[in-house]
Amino acid sequence: MAFTLTVNGTSHTVDVDEATPLLWVLRDVLDLKGSKYGCGSGLCGACTVHVNGVAVRSCVTPIASVGDSKVTTIEAIGATEIGKKVQDAWIELDVAQCGYCQAGQIMSATKLLEQTPKPTDADIDAHMTGNICRCATYNRIRAAIKLASGQPVVKEA
């Protein structure tokens, strides 16, 4: 079936089965490899993208449900002011280990800061707990969110 969707400001028509998750349309049809597959079941957040301004798990979002919504992925989040700040903070604090989860972390963190410009630790816990980091870079993810939001952060090294 043909679906027309807008990804990072560009309209695309794709011919896929209606049950195909958005993640696989992005990765394998549109060749946007930034959103990652971690669990396929909405349990890890590696595939997080924004659909009409809402952070969703693209692995459990069928393409048929996307319609003409606006999809933003990690590849374009740096074009937003907050997204760019988050990416810069991630680099500044050298957050990544393997880095595989970080696209999803950044998409979730950007959404958090859009909603809560100065998040507390409790806000971060509540908002980021759906994003697993197997390398457990959680100390730095927390610090980078604070740095991106202009809160004081002690640099470790």
Place this chain on the structure above:
Amino acid sequence: MTHHSTSASRRTFLKASAVGGGLLLSFRLAPLGSAEANTPDAAINAFIRISPDNIVTIAAKNPEIGQGIKTSLPMIIADELDVDWKNVRVEMANFDPDRFGVQSAGGSTSIPRNWDMLRRVGAAGRQMLVATAAKTLRVPESELTTNSGVVTHAASGRAVTYGQIASAAAKMPVPDLKAVALKDPKDFKVIGHSAKDVDGPKIVTGQPLYGIDVAVPGMLYATFEKCPVWRGEVARANLDDVRTMPGVRNAFVVKGTIPEGEMTLSGGISGGVAIVADTWYQALAARRKLRVEWTTGPHASQSSKGYAAQAAALAKQKPVMSIRKDGDVEAAFKGAAKIVEASYSYPFLAHACMEPMNSTARFQDGKMEVWSPTQNPGNGRALIAKTMGIAEKDITINMVRAGGGFGRRSSADPIIEAAWIAREAGAPVKVLWTREDDIRHDCYRPGGFHTFKAGIDAQGKLIALTDHFVSFGNDGKYAPLANMGASVFPADFVPNLEFGASLIPLGTPTGPLRAPGSNALAFVFQSFLDEVAHASGQDPLAFHLNLLAERRVQAAAPQGQPGAPTPPSFNFERMRAAVHLVAEKAGWGKRTLPAGTALGLAYYFSHQGYVAHVAEVTAAKKGENGIGQVKVNKIWVAADVGAHIVNPSGAINQVQGATLDGIGNLLAQEITIANGGVVEGNFDTFPLLRMNQAPPVEVHFIKSGNNPTGLGEPALPPTLPAVANAIFAATGVRVRDVPLNKVSKGGAAV
């Protein structure tokens, strides 16, 4: 732009041996010709290219799995080459051990194995540049100095950049690596200074980088369904139904080649059904229609319940094998003022790398090319050669950044699957596992059971210790990584000691998981020692400093079946120093903590690293013998991994990650076997640590005067016992069986 010469002299391969510390440099330092490398830069040696505008490209030789080695190994070269890190670009090396030496990631070996060698590689490059500058400037080499990629002749005020003379330098003879002059470490400018991950910009912008992102022209996608039971084979499958599904190009049965008795994932290809389609989702959708009838062997009757019953029976008998025997334990127990006895257990664990297993392969004109997020490309190449009859010279393995490794990607199974399916499909194929495939077809951290008995004398000294280790293995041989060495601490520090083992037959592959062996042994030994400390009436810190005060048995006396490699000369003074420091940083004995909050101490020597942890935990007792909510408030770590921390930023990240990984292990991770297969399948049943469970981890390094050693692993082992000991201090409930949600025999929840 000058092309560097490919004359015979440049092709003289350097083979140095027995340098300084007795290391063997068994690699050729020759560069690729510039045509081969496809660049106008001058190739100084296999690792170093320099462009006319002084940009230095350094090859990262070992697989990057999140341990930061793609950044830290080139830093070592850059420092001795004497260039600024900001002018360095890093490029993944080809898999070519003749040229680069050992290329694998595992056992925290990359730094100790490469430290001296890569310093010499950088210094050799610098020496060639200095010699070239001497010729160009017509001055003696001794009058030249280097700094930031510039050679300066101070007397005449003249200078040349490396970039200006690189193509000439590339034609100089390669110096003897044994004889090159190394920097005085006090002059290091790159080593010891935090550098950011070289792939950071790509990571945060979502550029293709990982194995799962590899794209090859004409590539198809595959999913591969294997039998839930090890070495099971397809009896029947509804391939015709599957083949009619949209996008499916091919579906076929693979007959397994794994030899009987093989208990690793690198012995052959598993039997199963491969489905090849235009997109991975189509392959997956078709797989949902797949119905397979399996032929399973004897392993299908195995279960975790069965293992526990066998363990209980074995623990009541004498150990079948002796691991070590010192003094006379029976006599010592008779004379002891106090006896402590306890049994411990820990489960099988999966690796659950964030990036599920995958590999991409192309078979063309008799040659196999593979792209894989692997920790051990050599293992993959060997398995393809053995299983598919392709000569090793016709196999190319490209190392791709991996979304986590933890030991899992040392196994070659994703590589052989991709290679096999690509050849059969007649097209390049990416094989990608589902998360469920990944959890259910792992080489697991083996579970284990320990029964301890300790004797304490009237002065509170530990005088006797026995451990009956009930582990897994077949025909009297330990399953992979299910062994225990003769030198596990406190061996050597207790005059009367016996370690013995008995084995439960196992039908599930096992393998290395971050800090293999130590990740379990630290928990049981350091927890039991905490029990002994409390029983002796001493504060655990005082007890341990006492225990670490003198070696009471001179040489390890391994007996029976050889266990894990004996750690090279455990230096108890380094361990003591780490324990001291961590206690001081955590305010051990100095802070008043609220009721229900307490500290726990543990330490462990593994992978040549000395690491001590203090955990602060708030926990409540629940019911008779259970615990309620557990909150780890903070962990302090003191680590001695030698004189130099190559990249402090990366090192702290590793220590924090390894420590938090240990909390994840402790809380709720467990692989359960039923009917020979693994029950858990995704993160709902095999939960990884999450943000709200991750405490701050404060890291301190002790820079002792020793060669630097690796850091990917040694910070994990002390975590579990430190937290478990803190739980005891807070609640009086001893955690003897992990994961923690098992302690709830008294009705606990975590």
